[in-house]
Amino acid sequence: MAKSANEDQLYIGIDGGGTKCRATIYSAKNGVLGTGLGGPANPLHGLERTLESIMVSTQLAMRDAGLPLESIHQIYAGLGLAGVNLPSLYEKISEWEHPFKEMFLTTDLHTACIGAHDGGDGAVIITGTGSCGFSHVKGESVNYGGHGFALGDKGSGAWMGLExxxxVLVDLDGLGPNTSLTGVVKDHFNTDCGMGIAEQMAGQPSSSYAKLARYVFDAARKNDEIALHIVKEGAEYISSLAKRLLENNPPRLSMIGGLAEPLNEWLDPAIAKLVEVPIQPPEMGAIYFAQQTVLEQNQKVDV
Amino acid sequence: MAKSANEDQLYIGIDGGGTKCRATIYSAKNGVLGTGLGGPANPLHGLERTLESIMVSTQLAMRDAGLPLESIHQIYAGLGLAGVNLPSLYEKISEWEHPFKEMFLTTDLHTACIGAHDGGDGAVIITGTGSCGFSHVKGESVNYGGHGFALGDKGSGAWMGLExxxxVLVDLDGLGPNTSLTGVVKDHFNTDCGMGIAEQMAGQPSSSYAKLARYVFDAARKNDEIALHIVKEGAEYISSLAKRLLENNPPRLSMIGGLAEPLNEWLDPAIAKLVEVPIQPPEMGAIYFAQQTVLEQNQKVDV
Structure with a gap:
């Protein structure tokens, strides 16, 4: 990883997503000094809330590190946020009058990728509530998928829950094959009727659908035809996402998120054996990102 | 059709759905006297708005019929509304202090079915923005499907648009088969990138997706593999919905909605040739429903 000229220099790495915001304080000399956890920080779902969650996680991390709050002005911050692939949101966050010494902003995918490969180039596939592929090789970032719930995010927890x-609704109407998922889903919603399930799910966020994914894996392992079809179709998409990323020649490929482990056995075996464990979490990726950017700035000044 | 004891008695039939509300004024002696058109009237999307749309369409129909507004208190009203299959919404509309002589409430599916079969028993399949099947035979109503956008409504315009x-998003990422739909959809959204399409469609109502259905039919007729797959899968579901309805032995089966005509050629031929044209529109079904209910009430009084 990159080294700052000043080994005492403090960095904060912030990883903001739809459900929570994590912050880690670090210096090259002393390593991780403290961590903090805040609420949702996806600017697509609210800018004010995002900035608040960033500040909550930052203050908790500073307290954890035993740092006085005034020292915030001496910390370099790396931010990896969901949603800032949209130029309008990137600009809004950039315009924030932040309290840090300097702030370096990029997507949560980018910081996750930097973290997973310990500061080096590589590719990552995120499969949790949503799904997405990202690679960063020789200064070039590319991403595939990640178009959001119902439209895309195939192979994700929310996609599996929706399928x-x-x-189950087709089965309950007697219009399609029977599946053991019907009994499980009826129990989950505590209702016998399709309209009761539809009423409870109408307008629910993707996270409510993702909660059902574990039933699909359970039923697939017991050879339920419908569940097998869903899991195989999802895994096939994730395998093709991996193949597409490998075309960019990343030195490493990692999978991150709650579905990374259960999906592994269903992937194309040639892909499954290539997948390597993420070395560091996205917050550390955000710290590396800030360090690298500071280093580049200093090099420019030196020249 | 049922006849009222008093041939001069005025009836209003109201058909309320997600985009508009239609009202027709009728007497057994003089037939249709006037019609009116109001805004959205699906209580699931707003109770106040629904009642307002009902009153707007009613007042326009009365004006069209040359009736003074005070005479509203002498009119029997039949209402077929989307959403009132949910008991909570049925109750809320029933509690409305309406201005009519009496109000008789049922679902839009029921009044569409009564209208399609000119007051008699039968079955209907609705395929427009959404999809649903309904039969009313010997006093028993049954419905299948209609679970709403993204969860159900297979074979509908919104379902085709979403598929x-x-x-297209998978094609643009280079992760799936090429389709001629990609060019058409890119033109529709005036963007070359998947994220641009996803941004424009995120959170849009089902009607925005239904607008894309005609592209799917066009591409299927030109043998585009993906479009053919979507249209055939949708038509197969609608055919199975028809078969399920026929198990209830309805004397007639009709298809209603904007996709009834374009879907026809893709249905199971055995089903396609059974489909008969709807005889009357849903507003007339609502009038028959009111007439029949008044007649039953009078018979009870006579006994």
Whole structure:
């Protein structure tokens, strides 16, 4: 990883997503000094809330590190945020009158990728509530998928949950194949009727659908035809996402998120054996990102 | 159709759905006297708005019929509304202090079915923005499907539009088969990038997706593999919905909605040839429903 000229220099790495915001304080000399956890920080779902969550996680991390709050002005901050691939949101966050010494902003995918490969080039696939692929090789970033719930995010937890509910509603109407998912989903919603399930799910966020994904994996392992079809279709998409990323020749490929482990056994075996564990979490990726950017700035000044 | 004891008695039939509300004024002696058109009237999307749309369409129909507004208190009203299959919404509309002589409430599916079969028993399949099947035979009503956008409504315009966007996003990422839909959808959204399409469609109502259905039919007729797959899968579901309804032995089966005509050629031929044209529109079904209910009430009084 990159080294700052001043080994005592403090950095904060912040990883902001739809459900929580994590912050880690670090110096090259002393390593991790403290961590903090805040609420949702996806600017797509609210700018004010995002900035508040960033400040909460920052203050908790500073307290954890035993640092006085005034020292915030001496800390370099690296921010990896969901949603800032949209230029309008990138600009809004950039215009924030932040309290840090300097702030370096990029997407949560980029910082996750930097972290997973310990500061080096590589590719990552995120499969949790949503799904997405990202690679950063020789200064070039590319991403695939990640178009959001219902439109895209195939192979994700929310996608699996939605496919399960669709199949159960068809089964309950007697219009399609029977599936053991029907009994499980009826129990989950505590209702016998399709309209009762539809009412409870109408307008729910993707996280409510993602909660059903574990039923699909359970049923697939017991050879339920419908569940097998869903899991195989999802895994096939994730495998093709991996193949597409490998075309960019990343030195490493990692999978991150709650579905990374259960999906592994269903992937194309040639892909599954290539997948390597992420070395560091996204917050550390955000710290490396800030360090690298400071280093580049200093080099420019030196020249 | 049922006849009222008093041939001069005025009836109003109201058909309320997600985009508009239609009202027709009728007497057994003089037939249709006037019609009116109001805004959205699906209580699931707003109770106040629904009642307002009902009153606007009613007042326009009365003006069209040359009736003074005070005479509203002498009119029997039949209402077929989307959403009132949910008991909570049925109750809320029933509690409305309406201005009519009496108000008789049922679902839009029921009044569409009564209208399609000119007051008699039968079955209907609705395929427009959404999809649903309904039969009313010997006093028993049953419905299948209609679970709403993204969860159900297979074979509907919104479902076709969503499937098209999903396929286009996969194609644009180079992760799935090429389709001629990609060019058409890119033109529709005036963007070359998947994220641009996803941004424009995020959070849009089902009607925005239904607008894309015609592209799918066009591409299917030109043998585009992806479009053919979508149209055939949708038509197969609608055919199975028809078969399920026929198990209830309805004397007639009709298809209603904007996709009824374009879907027809893709249905199971055995089903396609059974489909008969709807005889009357849903507003007339609502009038028959009111007439029949008044007649039953009078018979009870006579006994």
């Amino acid at each position: 399960a509910v669709k199949a | 098209a966007v999903k396929a």
